[in-house]
Amino acid sequence: GENVEQHPSTLSVQEGDSAVIKCTYSDSASNYFPWYKQELGKGPQLIIDIRSNVGEKKDQRIAVTLNKTAKHFSLHITETQPEDSAVYFCAHSGYSTLTFGKGTMLLVSP
Amino acid sequence: EAQVTQNPRYLITVTGKKLTVTCSQNMNHEYMSWYRQDPGLGLRQIYYSMNVEVTDKGDVPEGYKVSRKEKRNFPLILESPSPNQTSLYFCASSSTGAGYNEQFFGPGTRLTVL
Numbered sequence: 579g580e581n582v583e584q585h586p587s588t589l590s591v592q593e594g595d596s597a598v599i600k601c602t603y604s605d606s607a608s609n610y611f612p613w614y615k616q617e618l619g620k621g622p623q624l625i626i627d628i629r630s631n632v633g634e635k636k637d638q639r640i641a642v643t644l645n646k647t648a649k650h651f652s653l654h655i656t657e658t659q660p661e662d663s664a665v666y667f668c669a670h671s672g673y674s675t676l677t678f679g680k681g682t683m684l685l686v687s688p
Numbered sequence: 689e690a691q692v693t694q695n696p697r698y699l700i701t702v703t704g705k706k707l708t709v710t711c712s713q714n715m716n717h718e719y720m721s722w723y724r725q726d727p728g729l730g731l732r733q734i735y736y737s738m739n740v741e742v743t744d745k746g747d748v749p750e751g752y753k754v755s756r757k758e759k760r761n762f763p764l765i766l767e768s769p770s771p772n773q774t775s776l777y778f779c780a781s782s783s784t785g786a787g788y789n790e791q792f793f794g795p796g797t798r799l800t801v802l
Contacts, residue, residue: 621778
């Protein structure tokens, strides 16, 4: 599948701070942009997703923004908590396959 | 409980010894997929299946085979494993194509090929 660049690869924040993870993609046919969270020793789990006809979506402390013109999308976590510590993956898809970024390890210190 | 199960969870084997990693889902999902996860490379798709008897290659299919004879099962077969297939493997399923729905991941299978 088409590549997706994800930055940063690691992110350390203090509890209560905000965290932002950014992804860029090249396939203009992509229309689905999910974010997955992977805790240690577990499989990835969907935390939020956005479709190409929407510019922003929010779910409590988590929000995702999408700029289709610039081909980038971002995950925003506000009021971070230690349990937010995990690896986060962005992904994008046309229909049949999902292409993942390389992941961001988020560490939230108490 | 709705889930994706994989077996075994851990496997150490030797080069050339055929092995199968099983994957089963109980959600009546049409779409199933296999990924491998390597440090610094994220998740890469190996094979996927849109429905029974329909399979297709992902980004890294070399050295792997799959079959989809039943809707609930999607085994991953390594006919002649090599050390470069040492990795963490995840099976996933979704109700329809990956581009429209949440994918549910299994717990992972950690494979070491000596």
